[in-house]
Amino acid sequence: MSSDRIRSRDVVARVVLHVLLGLGLVAMVGPFVWMLLSSFKGEGEIRRVPMTWLPEDVTFANYGDLFERLDFPTYFTNSAVVAVVTTVGNLLFCSAAGYALAKLPFPGKRVLFGMVLGTIMVPSIVTIVPLFVLSSNLGLVNTLAGLILPFLAQAFGVFLMRQFIFSIPNDLLEAARIDGASELRIYWQVVLPLCKPALATLGILTFLASWNNFLWPLVAASTEDKYTLPVALALYAIGQNRTDYDLLLAGSVVVVLPVLVVFVLLQRHFVRGIATTGLK
């Protein structure tokens, strides 16, 4: 009898949990669903009271406007170039430096690692002024290179790779050395293949951070042809287009959708990678 009671309590708990978590899920996903559906509505329907969920007359005009009235292909290309180059740079430079910091003896190693640790938590707003002054002295303001270089090799990436490579057994590397392999070859053919999970995590995190990065591109890109997607969207949202709901919603979809697709496809690596990064 008492086991029956426990079972029925379990059933109630199950139902309550599913309802609560389900409501929460609707609250999390609802705004995205509304954004996507409304981006296919005409201006009048977007503003209508009471609001609609499904578009009555499906229109692609909002997306057309992104091309005709604004220069979204340029912003998209800028965002993609910046994110891809930043990601590749971090994978390469951070894994190489991580290897050196974890496994190779060289003078100044502790100082370098100390500086990496010391700057991981520095808020980006702290360095924005000197970074802008430096960029303008180097002629990097309002260039794509200027958007990329400050993020091309980040402290967090080195920390992540160093921690991961540190756990690779030394015997493995020694064996390769005895076989006469050069350090470059060991790095490329022994260390990197073993680092795939860490590289996947670093690659995903860097790509996302770069795609969504806002403050530095806002400061460093001064003409429209150098805007990234978030900068263009934000400046339209607060400027003279601030009430063009149709345009802004379609623009938001273009900013969000590529990332959502990547995330849903890679979500398993994602969640695992973030969890292990967090627990280290």
Place this chain on the structure above:
Amino acid sequence: MPARSGTLARAVTGWAFALPFAALFLVFTAGPVVASLAMSVTDIRSADLLDPLGVNVVAFDNYARLFADPKFVQAAVNTAVFVVVGVPLTMALALLVALGLNSGLVRFRTLFRVGYYLPVVTSIVAISVVWRFLLQPDSGLFNELLGLVGIDGPSWLDDRPFALPTLIVMAAWRNLGFAMVIFLAGLQAIPKDLYEAATIDGARTLARLRYLTVPMLRPTMLFVAVITTIGYVQFFEEPFVMTQGGPLDSTLSLAYHTYNQFGFGNYGYASAMGYVLFVVVVLLSIAWFRLLRNTHEQ
């Protein structure tokens, strides 16, 4: 001799691997961190870029001016409220969701996990644009839903008492997925035997939560608290897109004020403000560490 050249060769190899990172890092990260401190004790303005000799050292004048600047004080208070309310709110919601998903009673766990994590990966700018529409006083989704139960919702972003709380709730909505994933990993790392032992000893659900789960989660909580705090101290995009710091500076944040001062060309002043923000981040991290460090490891 061979030994010495071997050491040299290894040093060269080590530096060769570290150099591309080290060079970029020194120029674009470590250098600016130091330069920012140096600039914060000068009166450098944007016009001085063409005439570096016009810069004067003014010692701590910028810092003294900061605390006499009513906008700075307002921004500091707003940021403090955002952090003090937002971080615990985000963590509590995330922990509840994680406990629910970890209870062993829930199906479709991947679906829930992906759904709750969705806002974390998306651009804050896009989210802010969408939420601005949802929060419209007359045609937005929120007030329509409230209207269904007979409540006449306010103008969320234009009414002074509502603007900052609205941004806090939005931040919790956006960030709880990150904390949830870390909490889930932390929960799964707690050995199952401990729960069995506690149950056999007669500990009920709440007692197990209080005396077993929460203490075992301390390191995880510390990590989540520090990361969330660092993020929240810098909040900028939401007010930039949704309120432009208004109404009446009630959503002006420290990072936003710093950005504005930079925009006005007050480089020394902006650097000083940025450094204050940095110090606050470090102090808060230390505070979390003292509060949440594992008492058994003292």
